Amino acid sequence: MTAPEQIEVRRLEGEVLREQLDGLAAVLADCVAGGASVSYMAPFSHEDARVAFAGFAREVEAGRRLLLAAFDGETVVGTVQVLLSFPPNQPHRGEIAKLLVRRSSRGRGVAQALMARAEQDARAAGKTLLVLDTVTGDPAERLYARLGWTAVGVIPGYALYPDGRPCDTTVFWKTL
Ligand SMILES: CC(C)(COP(=O)(O)OP(=O)(O)OC[C@H]1O[C@@H](n2cnc3c(N)ncnc32)[C@H](O)[C@@H]1OP(=O)(O)O)[C@@H](O)C(=O)NCCC(=O)NCCS
Numbered sequence: 001m002t003a004p005e006q007i008e009v010r011r012l013e014g015e016v017l018r019e020q021l022d023g024l025a026a027v028l029a030d031c032v033a034g035g036a037s038v039s040y041m042a043p044f045s046h047e048d049a050r051v052a053f054a055g056f057a058r059e060v061e062a063g064r065r066l067l068l069a070a071f072d073g074e075t076v077v078g079t080v081q082v083l084l085s086f087p088p089n090q091p092h093r094g095e096i097a098k099l100l101v102r103r104s105s106r107g108r109g110v111a112q113a114l115m116a117r118a119e120q121d122a123r124a125a126g127k128t129l130l131v132l133d134t135v136t137g138d139p140a141e142r143l144y145a146r147l148g149w150t151a152v153g154v155i156p157g158y159a160l161y162p163d164g165r166p167c168d169t170t171v172f173w174k175t176l
Helices: 014-017 021-033 044-062 110-124 141-148
Strands: 008-011 067-072 074-082 093-101 129-135 150-160 164-176
Touching: 008 110, 014 021, 014 044, 021 044, 021 074, 021 093, 021 110, 044 067, 074 110, 093 110, 110 141, 129 141, 129 150, 141 150
Parallel strands: 093 129
Antiparallel strands: 008 067, 067 074, 074 093, 129 164, 150 164
């Protein structure tokens, strides 16, 4: 399976990232409205999502994370981040966070394209080990297994869905 031809993954930083805050926020708000357990509780507005991404943009500016976005034309349809900043004894480790694809663009390989670029850019940033966690039983779990990630195990009741129901989490790792 290859990335859809019309999808372009770009690394965003600085002014270009700030210009895309509304597009990124729209993807996050859509995912939370769809019930994704990605840190936030309902009700979650576009403005809430914009505040979240403005915070991520500050982290990018500080060199503590990478932020990638998938574009269909000039519209942001997906995004992912690589956390880079860990204690001094883990300089080789990164973490994948906030892999999000808007509902109307799913099932076309957008997430797979984002993950391929995230791993490539993490490697270029000197990372040789990545970790992530995701809701057990959600589509993302299948994606990570398909992309060669190893599941460590399940933590029961780790987080909540936006509506307050508890969900289990599966922890994954991958060497680059
Ligand atoms: C998880 C998530 C990012 C996946 O995004 P996506 O772009 O739909 O992912 P992909 O298209 O790469 O893969 C999804 C499915 O489409 C299939 N697919 C991909 N390209 C395809 C194509 N061209 N034709 C047919 N099927 C295709 C994949 O095989 C996969 O199948 P599966 O569900 O049986 O595993 C998305 O569902 C999402 O944003 N969920 C909410 C947020 C979330 O849970 N994020 C993870 C946090 S860790």
